[in-house]
Amino acid sequence: MRQSVGKVAVGSRVVIGLLASLAAFAMVAQAAGAKDQPIPRLVRQDGRYALMVDDAPYLVLGAEVNNSSGWPAMLPKVWPAIEYMHANTVEIPVYWEQFEAKKGEYDYSLVDTILSEARAHQLRLILLWFATWKNGNAHYMPEWMKREPDVYTHVIDENGHPVDSPSPFSAASLDADSKAFAALMAHLKTVDPQRTVIMMQVENEPGVYGTQRDYSPAAQKLFSSAVPADVLKAMNVSAAGSPDWKHAFGGEAEVNFHSWAVARYIGQVAAAGKAAYPLPMFSNAALRDPMTPGPAGTYESGGATDNVLSIWKVAAPAIDILGPDDYQTDTAAYVKVLDLYHRDDNPIYLPETGGSPRFLFFALGRGAIGFSPFGIDYTKTLDIPDLARPKDEFLVPWARVGTKEFVAPFVPLYSLLAPMARDVARLNFEGKLQAIAEEPGKVTQVLHFGDWDATVSYGIWARRGRPVGNPQPMGGVLIAKLSDHEFLVAGFYCRVDFKPTAADLHKQFLRVEEGTYQNGVFKFLRLLNGDQNDGGLDFNSVPLVLRVSVGTY
Numbered sequence: 105m106r107q108s109v110g111k112v113a114v115g116s117r118v119v120i121g122l123l124a125s126l127a128a129f130a131m132v133a134q135a136a137g138a139k140d141q142p143i144p145r146l147v148r149q150d151g152r153y154a155l156m157v158d159d160a161p162y163l164v165l166g167a168e169v170n171n172s173s174g175w176p177a178m179l180p181k182v183w184p185a186i187e188y189m190h191a192n193t194v195e196i197p198v199y200w201e202q203f204e205a206k207k208g209e210y211d212y213s214l215v216d217t218i219l220s221e222a223r224a225h226q227l228r229l230i231l232l233w234f235a236t237w238k239n240g241n242a243h244y245m246p247e248w249m250k251r252e253p254d255v256y257t258h259v260i261d262e263n264g265h266p267v268d269s270p271s272p273f274s275a276a277s278l279d280a281d282s283k284a285f286a287a288l289m290a291h292l293k294t295v296d297p298q299r300t301v302i303m304m305q306v307e308n309e310p311g312v313y314g315t316q317r318d319y320s321p322a323a324q325k326l327f328s329s330a331v332p333a334d335v336l337k338a339m340n341v342s343a344a345g346s347p348d349w350k351h352a353f354g355g356e357a358e359v360n361f362h363s364w365a366v367a368r369y370i371g372q373v374a375a376a377g378k379a380a381y382p383l384p385m386f387s388n389a390a391l392r393d394p395m396t397p398g399p400a401g402t403y404e405s406g407g408a409t410d411n412v413l414s415i416w417k418v419a420a421p422a423i424d425i426l427g428p429d430d431y432q433t434d435t436a437a438y439v440k441v442l443d444l445y446h447r448d449d450n451p452i453y454l455p456e457t458g459g460s461p462r463f464l465f466f467a468l469g470r471g472a473i474g475f476s477p478f479g480i481d482y483t484k485t486l487d488i489p490d491l492a493r494p495k496d497e498f499l500v501p502w503a504r505v506g507t508k509e510f511v512a513p514f515v516p517l518y519s520l521l522a523p524m525a526r527d528v529a530r531l532n533f534e535g536k537l538q539a540i541a542e543e544p545g546k547v548t549q550v551l552h553f554g555d556w557d558a559t560v561s562y563g564i565w566a567r568r569g570r571p572v573g574n575p576q577p578m579g580g581v582l583i584a585k586l587s588d589h590e591f592l593v594a595g596f597y598c599r600v601d602f603k604p605t606a607a608d609l610h611k612q613f614l615r616v617e618e619g620t621y622q623n624g625v626f627k628f629l630r631l632l633n634g635d636q637n638d639g640g641l642d643f644n645s646v647p648l649v650l651r652v653s654v655g656t657y
C-alpha cells in the first residue's frame with residue numbers, strides 16, 4: 105500500500121487520500137485480528153524502575169536512526185543496520201511537517217508504514233515526536249505554521265529580536281501541537297494492540313540557544329510575577345514574600361524560567377497524548393558540561409538539564425522520564441551524567457548516546473531501562489579521509505553516523521545482551537544485578553553481593569598474571585546473584601573472580617557452566633574448568649555467558 109501511494113502522480117490528491125484511507129483501513133483490520141497486549145508502563149519498586157512490556161520488565165537495546173531516515177524510501181537502509189546491530193527497539197521520528205501538512209488533517213501513512221515494517225522485522229518502536237521543538241528550533245513545524253510567525257510565535261531575545269526557536273508562550277502552537285499529538289496517540293491506540301510502540305519521546309532536545317529565555321510581552325509579564333509555589337518548593341527556595349523569578353533565583357532566573365515554560369508546554373502536549381493513549385513518555389535533553397558546567401547561557405536553555413530537573417518534574421508531570429542525551433566520551437563525565445539523572449523520581453533511560461559501547465554497563469549498574477546510540481542506519485557512504493579518523497576507541501557520532509563502520513562496535517555487546525535482555529531487565533528490577541565497566545587507571549573493581557565479593561580485573565594475560573589494564577579501556581561485565589551461591593556473569597575483556605567476605609574462608613568453583621540464551625532461556629553448552637578458569641573467569645572479545653556456582657573450604 106505504501107508503494108502505491110508513492111507511485112501516484114503528483115496532484116492526484118483524491119487518489120492519494122483514498123489509498124491512505126485504504127492503508128489505514130488495512131492497519132485497523134490487521135489490528136482487529138491482533139491480540140491485545142497490556143499497554144506498556146513504568147513501574148517502581150524499592151526505588152528501582154522497570155519498563156513493563158507485555159507485562160514483564162523490558163530492556164531497551166535501542167538504536168536511533170538519523171533525523172531524515174524515518175521516510176519510507178529510507179527504511180530499506182534502516183532495517184539491515186538494526187538487524188546487524190542486534191537492537192530490539194528502534195527510535196524513529198514522526199515529523200509534524202509530514203503528519204499535518206494541511207492544517208487539521210492528519211496523515212497516518214508514514215507511521216503506519218513504520219509500524220508494519222517494524223513488525224515484519226520483529227522490532228519494537230519508540231517514536232520521536234519532532235514537533236514544536238527539534239534541537240531548540242521549530243524546523244519541523246508544518247509549512248502552514250512557518251508562514252504565520254505572528255501566530256506561531258518565536259522566542260524574542262533581550263534586544264527585542266526574534267530567535268530561531270519557538271516561544272513556549274504561543275497558545276496557538278501549543279494548541280496545534282497538542283491536537284496533532286493527541287491524534288497520533290489515538291491512532292496508535294487503534295492500530296497497535298500488539299504494542300509495537302512502547303514509549304514516546306515528546307519533542308526533541310527542547311529549549312533555546314542564543315538567549316536564555318523568551319522576552320516576549322507574555323513572558324515578561326510572568327517573569328515579573330510570583331514564582332509558582334510548587335516550583336519554589338521543588339527548588340528549595342523559601343516562598344516568603346512570593347518572590348518573582350529574579351528575586352527567587354538571581355543569576356539562574358532566566359534559565360529556570362524558560363525551563364519551567366518549556367516543561368509546562370511539553371507537559372500539556374504529553375498530557376493531551378496520554379488522554380488518548382497513555383504510553384510512557386519522555387523528554388530528551390541536550391546537556392550542560394557535567395564536570396564543569398558553565399554559567400547559564402553557555403548551554404541550551406529550557407530543556408531538562410541537570411540543574412532544572414526538579415522544575416521539569418513539577419511542571420511536566422505527564423513526562424515520565426527526563427533522559428540525558430549522553431555523548432560524553434570521557435568515562436568520568438559519562439558516569440557523572442548518569443549519576444545526575446539517577447534520582448528516585450527518574451528512571452534512567454538514555455534516549456541518545458555515543459561514546460564507548462561499554463558505557464552501557466555503567467548504565468545497567470544504575471538500573472537503566474535502556475540505551476539508544478544515535479545514527480544507526482546505512483544512509484551514508486563512508487566519506488571521511490583516513491587522516492581525519494579518530495584513533496581511539498571512541499566513536500565520534502557526527503562524523504561517522506549512518507555507516508556500517510559506526511554500527512560495528514555495538515554488535516558484540518548487543519548480540520550478547522539481546523537474547524538475555526528480559527532476564528537482565530528482570531534481575532535489575534529485582535535488585536540482583538550489578539554492572540561495571542573499565543575506567544582509565546583502574547585495573548580492578550570490586551562488587552559486593554552479601555557473603556560474596558566479585559573482583560573484576562582488566563588486562564590479565566596469564567593464569568596467575570596481575571592486572572595491568574587493557575591497552576585502552578574496553579572491558580565491562582554484568583553479574584547477577586541468582587541464589588546464595590549462584591551467579592550469572594556476562595561480559596567482555598575482563599577477569600571475574602569471587603571471594604567469600606568471611607576472612608577465614610576460601611572460594612572454590614563448584615560448577616562453571618558456559619551457556620547460550622535461546623528465546624530468553626539459558627541453555628547449557630559445556631562445563632568450563634582447567635585452563636579455562638583456574639585463574640578466574642576470563643572474558644574476551646567473544647560474547648560469553650556463564651552460570652557459576654561457588655562454594656567455600
Ligand code: DGJ
Nearest residue numbers: 171239308309429456478
Ligand atoms: C542531538 C539531536 O537530538 C539529534 O536529533 C541529532 O540532531 C544529534 N544531536 C546530532 O546529529
